[in-house]
Amino acid sequence: MTELVQQEVAGRANVKGLSNKSAPALLTTPQDMEDAVSGVVALGVEAAADDQVAALIVSAFSDPGLKELRARVSIPVFGIGEEVFHEAARGGRAFGIVTVTPDEKLLASFQSKADELGYGHLYRGVQVTPGDPMKLVASAEHLDAALAMAVQASIEQGDAEAVIMGGGPLSASAIRLQPKSEVPLLVAVNAAARSAIAVIE
Known part of the structure; x- marks a missing residue:
């Protein structure tokens, strides 16, 4: 990073x-x-x-x-988490998060952060990729494919106008996927x- x-x-x-x-x-x-x-x-x-x-x-x-x-x-x-929330919500933009981490308490913390920063009304939830996070991040091809599906779900199910890539190891994927995405893919770092x-x- x-x-x-x-x-x-x-x-x-x-x-x-x-x-x-x-x-x-x-x-x-x-x-x-x-x-x-x-x-x-x-x-x-x-x-x-x-x-x-x-x-x-x-x-x-x-x-x-x-x-x-x-x-x-x-x-x-x-x-990096706080700053990318600020960027995602800029101009009143609705946003979602995609991540490889399935822990429910961790996912709930994203909603808490959105509320704490005053963006709860703009936050459209999180989409989690299936499979073992460690195995996913070890393969750029598999990670990109899984994240692309999660991004599309965030757009279609949550009406997200921007999608945060939830985690530093997802940064490179965001850059690779951005040309094919209809909304900004925001890299926290x-x-x-x-x-x-x-x-x-």
Whole structure:
């Protein structure tokens, strides 16, 4: 995802990626999100101590540790989930989410986030791809096919005018699928990068 951010800011800022090695590579349950918080905060606080760092991005769709990190540092902190919700709802646009994660509590958290940000009336729900998330993300071909079906369902069943790709590992698929989609497919990390660069420039 660091490469996506670097491409988005196009030389207007330097980007450094840090991995939270205390959390699973793919966050698929509320427990995974909770387990990621301490690592996110520790990495963020350490990074913010560098005078060259002007902003931080939490690059997990559920934004683990976002509030805690904001409370600990003085520089702007952006969560990719929060920022892509702002982008999806811009102009009063109805939006849905597609994801590979079937956990019911996690899916319910998307509605909570929409409500918390004031977009509950625009949120059209989530479409989940069938199958094992780990196996899906391991195959670009299978992931693209499954996500394309989920996107179409979001448009047809939810009247979504934009679709959020719910998770960092889905970013590359969104870019590949966008030319064939009738609505914008929003990549969370790119949304956060746009917000960050707007603040620090």
